[in-house]
Amino acid sequence: AQKVTQAQTEISVVEKEDVTLDCVYETRDTTYYLFWYKQPPSGELVFLIRRNSFDEQNEISGRYSWNFQKSTSSFNFTITASQVVDSAVYFCALGNYGGSQGNLIFGKGTKLSVKP
Amino acid sequence: ETGVTQSPTHLIKTRGQQVTLRCSSQSGHNTVSWYQQALGQGPQFIFQYYREEENGRGNFPPRFSGLQFPNYSSELNVNALELDDSALYLCASSTGQGISGNTIYFGEGSWLTVV
Numbered sequence: 001a002q003k004v005t006q007a008q009t010e011i012s013v014v015e016k017e018d019v020t021l022d023c024v025y026e027t028r029d030t031t032y033y034l035f036w037y038k039q040p041p042s043g044e045l046v047f048l049i050r051r052n053s054f055d056e057q058n059e060i061s062g063r064y065s066w067n068f069q070k071s072t073s074s075f076n077f078t079i080t081a082s083q084v085v086d087s088a089v090y091f092c093a094l095g096n097y098g099g100s101q102g103n104l105i106f107g108k109g110t111k112l113s114v115k116p
Numbered sequence: 117e118t119g120v121t122q123s124p125t126h127l128i129k130t131r132g133q134q135v136t137l138r139c140s141s142q143s144g145h146n147t148v149s150w151y152q153q154a155l156g157q158g159p160q161f162i163f164q165y166y167r168e169e170e171n172g173r174g175n176f177p178p179r180f181s182g183l184q185f186p187n188y189s190s191e192l193n194v195n196a197l198e199l200d201d202s203a204l205y206l207c208a209s210s211t212g213q214g215i216s217g218n219t220i221y222f223g224e225g226s227w228l229t230v231v
Contacts, residue, residue, distance in 0.1 A: 004158075037222070043204055044118065045159070045222035091158055103149060103172055104220065106158030 002027045004094050006107035013082050014115050021077045021110045023092030029053075031097040034068065034075045035104060039089045048090075051075065052097065082114045119145075120223035122207050128229045134195045137226045139207030141188040145221075147212060148190045150182060153204040153225070165190060194228075202230045 003026040013019045025034065036048040049059065051068055059066045063080045079086055089111045093104040119142035129135050141148055147166045151159035161174035165184035179195040188209075194201055204225040210218040 035220075042224055043206075043227070044224040045206065045208075047118075047219060047221065050219065093158075103161035103164060103174065104159075106160070108156070108158045 002029075002094055002105050004092050004105055004107035006090075006092055006110050008110045009108070010111045010113070012113045012115065015084060016081050017114075018078060018080050019082050019112065019114075021079075021090050021092075021112065023075045023077065023107060025073050025075065025092070025094045027073075027094060029096065033095040033097055035091075035093040035095065036066065036075075036077050037091045037093065037106075039091060039109070041088075045091070048077075079112075082112075084114050084116055087112060087114045118221035118223065120207055120209050120221050122205075122223040122226050124226055125224070126227045126229075128231060129197050131197055131199060131230055133197050134193065135197060135228060137192040137194075137205050137207075137228070139190045139192070139209075139223060141190070141207075141209035142221070143188055145188055145209035145211055147210045147218075148184055148188075149208045149220070150190075150192045151206040151208065152176070152201075153206060154200075155203070159206055162192070197230045199230050202228060204228075 005024045032053045034051045037045040065078045067076045089109045091109045093106045095104045121140040123138045149164040150162040153159040162176050164172040168184045181193045184190040206225045207223045208220050210220045212218040
C-alpha cells in the first residue's frame with residue numbers, strides 16, 4: 001500500500017528561525033514522484049517541488065530546501081529564516097511514475113505558524 | 117496563478133440533496149482530477165478524467181460522478197448528500213495523463229457544507 005506520513009501536526013516558530021517539516025512515505029514501486037504543496041487559508045494548493053525517485057540530489061530554491069533520502073523513505077522540507085508569509089499548511093504527496101492515472105496520495109499536512 | 121478556476125466558492129446544502137461543482141482549466145490541460153479534503157486532513161483522490169473519459173477512481177461511491185467537456189471545463193456531481201460529504205473539493209489539472217513530465221495545478225476549491 002502507498003502511504004505518506006507527516007508526523008508533525010502543528011509547528012510554531014518565531015520569525016527568522018529555521019524549520020524542517022518531515023515526510024515519510026511508503027511505496028512498493030521502484031520509481032515514483034514526491035511532491036510538496038503549500039496550502040494558505042484560501043484553500044488553493046500551491047506547487048512547491050516535484051522530485052522523481054531516481055534523483056536523490058538535494059535541492060535548494062531561495063529559502064527552501066529539500067532533503068530526499070531513499071534509504072529512509074524520507075523527503076524533508078526545510079525553510080530557512082522563516083517569515084510570517086510562510087504560515088500555511090504544508091502537504092507532502094506521493095505519485096505514481098508513468099501509467100495513466102495521475103492521482104496523488106497526500107499526507108495529513110503540517111500546519112506551520114510563523115510568529116513575528 | 118494556476119489557471120484553474122472553481123465555482124462556487126462556498127455553498128450549503130441539505131442532507132439528501134444533490135450538488136454540482138464546476139472547474140475551468142487552462143487550455144490544453146486534457147487531464148482533470150477531483151479531490152476531497154475533509155477538515156484537518158489531506159486531499160483524497162476522487163477520480164480523474166482524460167479527454168472526457170474517466171480513467172481512474174479512488175475509494176468513493178458511485179454517487180460521486182463527473183463530467184469533462186471539450187472546452188477544458190469539468191463538473192463534479194454528488195447525489196444524496198451526506199453530512200460526511202462536508203469538505204473542501206479541489207480540482208486539479210495537467211496537460212498529460214500521468215504525472216511524468218506534468219505539473220499538476222490546483223484550484224482554490226469549493227467549500228461544501230451539508231446540514
